[in-house]
Amino acid sequence: MPFYQYFNGEILPIDSPVFKTNDLGLLRGFGLFDYFRTYNGVPFRWDDYWQRFENSARLLKLILPVSQQETEKVLADLHALSGEQEVAFRFVLTGGYAPDSVNVVQPNFLIRTEALPQDNPAGRLKGIKVLPYDYVRDLPEVKTTNYVHMVLMADELRRQQASDLLFHKEGEISELTRSNIFIFQGDKLITSDRNILKGITRKVVMELAKPHFEVEIRPVMYKEVIMADEVFTTSTTKWVMPVVQIGDLPVGNGEAGKRTLFLQQLFEKLVADWGK
Template identity: 40%
Template sequence: MIVSCCINGEIVPGTQASIPVSDLGLLRGYAIFDFCRTAHGKPFLLEKHLVRFRRSAALMELPLNYTDEEITKLVYDTLEHSGLQEAGIRLLLTGGFTPDSFTFTEPTLIITAEHLALAPEKEVQTGVKLMSHTYLREMAEIKTTNYSEALRLRHQVKGQQAYDILYHHNGHILELTRSNFFIVKGQTIITPSDHILKGITRRTVLDLAATVYKVEERAVLWHELAEADEAFLTGTNKRLVPVAKVDDQQIGTGKPGKVTLHVYQLFREFEKNYQPGYSFA
């Protein structure tokens, strides 16, 4: 639930926030976003999310007429307005008002502070099941607001009692609807490198894991699922969640593996000691 919302610099309660129905983000799906969260009451890895947010805007040719420092200040102000101790933070840039449903004028910058739901510890201890689906996202490297395929399949996911969807295409494993995917072979951690949205948690996990394990960013073929000893997913509000099964294919022993749980602990320790680059407290 959105508690507070900042629209072009003006902060209001989430229940009072609105944009015109003539916004290109609504009429044409012309919008990008990024999502981060707090840790210990402060924005977590916001500076890295801003880099990706700005890159998405540039690739979509959406002008982002704010500096990183200005956006960061608005994030802190929105968090303060919300009164939330821990929150999800959404950055949204839409095409803005259009006079004729197509002509671009000025974009709209929206920042929200939302109630945060992190992956429960039970999922880390037991692992989750994924449902596979053939799909290659359009402009996968851009974090657009188009999640139509994931929403369309929501009933199938529920019917299969799956945690999420694992996309694959032409024999290549890609990503989940809102997370990145990893397999473990022995002491090597492997994750897809192309046709995916490269997550901030993904990058952080790779950097942390590389201090202990061999890591590979490369094409991951579908048949490698059967060869994997372990698998896990990463995401902003999921941190790291072990994967026990994909469809009817059990991964390794079907339980969270030692490498996965070790990397999870490395990430939790990093999160515990993290200090944001900006502070407006």
Template identity: 65%
Template sequence: MHCYFNGAIMPVEQASVNINDLGLLRGYGLFDYFRTYNGVPFQWDGYWARFVRSAEVLHLRVPLTQAQTAEILTELHRLSGQPDVAFRFVLTGGYSPDSVSVVEPNWLIIAENLPKDNPEGRVRGIKVLPFEFVRDLPELKSTNYLHMIRLAAEMKSQGAADLLYYKDGEVSELTRSNFFIFKGDTLVTADKNILHGITRKVVLELAEKEFKVEVRPMLVSELEEADEAFTTSTTKWVMPVVQIGRQIVGDGKPGPRTLKLLAQFEALVNGYGK
């Protein structure tokens, strides 16, 4: 596969950064991740807008326009030889003379093979572990995933797929995806301390057509009242959550409302760009 790095397209194996990059020294960087369907980048305008907003929060300059970046995506897709690919943007603080100052960001765009699908998870649902934490600057996708990686072995030992963040009695999100519960026909999702996911936005638009939707603080105490739960992301789509720690959600199986949203989302992406 190929990537774009600071003005040039090259094989991924040839790209490298110097050891004084602020992403390495200070963890100062952000990323975004999305994919194509039928060769067309999914929700491209939304992902670009989020990426630019995140860069502004970190005071990092995005060196290209959206149109220029789209041309690079087209070329990377062509070079991949694949019907569909994923794209990963990485923007770091760049090379710093004093390990603090930002001079010029480094920008990397990687074309990747699509992640391995998890159809079994969509059929059986996944387990998540509650973890008391709120991400720093949750509105952006920073490159800091300390807890997810640090606790990976613990999650595996408990048969869990992810962590569910909560703080001060409120639920926010999973480490890499948004979180929802159904209480009857009412869909609830958090409104703060979250990344405003693009898949989340699409699923909310689908849900509003036939369910009552509440975007508001979600209390930890509400988890016990949930009839269904699910999480959304580029890779997970609409993934049922059937267990939270020791608590079984509903009857322990993916719920009918969740599966309906999953089917609607699948139909949307299968026809995307056609």
């Protein structure tokens, strides 16, 4: 798998050191990213991911150095060079090199080609445990690179055999470290639109759910999650993933819910047929 990366107009081997050390992403955490993948060799919901990337850049006042069309060509090149049927792409846009370590001059734009995470269909049926965590992301609408708490808590998650953190603040939940959260109250599907990064998988799942369930978009309280009939989380890598335990408490009877598994099947069918 000879993966390559794109950096400011050049294509380079994935292991090349490319960043000089006065980059604002590195020195000041001033950066954003996005991450998506192919199914059947075709980038999934590419327009949506690009739009979100553009939106993050706009909110951090960074000017994208390339157009969507130019970027599409780069993706095709990186994909071809990988020799793989399926790949993931990680976009990283930083504030660029700053002589004074404060002011943006020209952003740096990186695209990494990455191997897909190992698929785990059994895990998707079994569901995951999450730990409640008192936190709300700063600038939640921007996919910034700030994931300090996730990295800091990685050991503790392993120790408690949990997969992720559920962020809550003042009784209201927002999201997991890298994924959105939904609850079922009976046949009503509820998800928050406050203090979250609006996931593309979240959007797709809402589209899939609408013909079958009442979908309610509003702030969600931590207590509601604890009391929900079913809970699941959505992301590019997790797809539709049942949440079966929150801290010490089981969700419902502690098994993946039937409505969740139904949406999971719809999503799996969609991506299985993607691009065909």
